[in-house]
Amino acid sequence: MKHPSTLRIGLLSLLLFSGCGAETVSYEIKIRHDDPEKRTELIAAAKRVVERRLQAVGEEAVVEMVNENGKLIMHVGISEEVTGEHLSKELTAPFSMRIMTEAPEGKGDVMIEGQGTFKETGITEEDLLWVTASKDTDPAKGRVLLEFSAEGRNLMGDVFRKNNGKYIGLFVRKLLVSKLLVESSEVKESILITDIPQFALAEIFADDLNTGLHVTFVPQK
Secondary structure (H helix, E strand, O other): OOOHHHHHHHHHHHHHHHOOOOEEEEEEEEEOOOOHHHHHHHHHHHHHHHHHHHHOOOOOOEEEEEEEOOEEEEEEEEOOOOOHHHHHHHHOOOOOEEEEEEEOOOOOOEEEOOOEEEEEEEEEHHHEEEEEEEEOOOOOOEEEEEEEOHHHHHHHHHHHHHOOOOEEEEEEOOEEEEEEEOOOOOOOOEEEEEEEOOHHHHHHHHHHHHHHHHEEEEEEO
């Protein structure tokens, strides 16, 4: 249970911020996960996602999570330079994830300049369960593990069997974020992306995917 003084301090910081020519935008945070531990992780991840989005445009955001009448509400203090409409547009944009396979030019579903042509496999965000960030063998670097549902694992196995020696692409929100070489036809139940330049980048990636998969931001009027 949150200690009462913690809640009062959080609300006070928002009030002080709003008195400096700024505004506060609020969202109901809906978590789509039954595991209590994962729900706690997702609440923290959602807060970090908002903070990073605002920091990326030079904002020092004040983000507070409170329970209001049984609903989890996020209050975000922002300056006049970043409007609530802009933030809401980013947070409520549709989330998508695709695993695609390398394809001959002209025979795929999408072509990425300098990276090649890729074809849909049918593996989407509906098949992804969770993403875990950890440190790589070189602790200065990071890695992420993508875990799939039973159906997703079956599809992944088929992809690996048919594409040994070829590349698969991981697309998030229609952008190619990783290109991986299939080095074995052995059935894989997950995807491990290693050698990420910084552990912090792996954490950001995991937060973004887990939030996109399991969290809905509902703007409050």
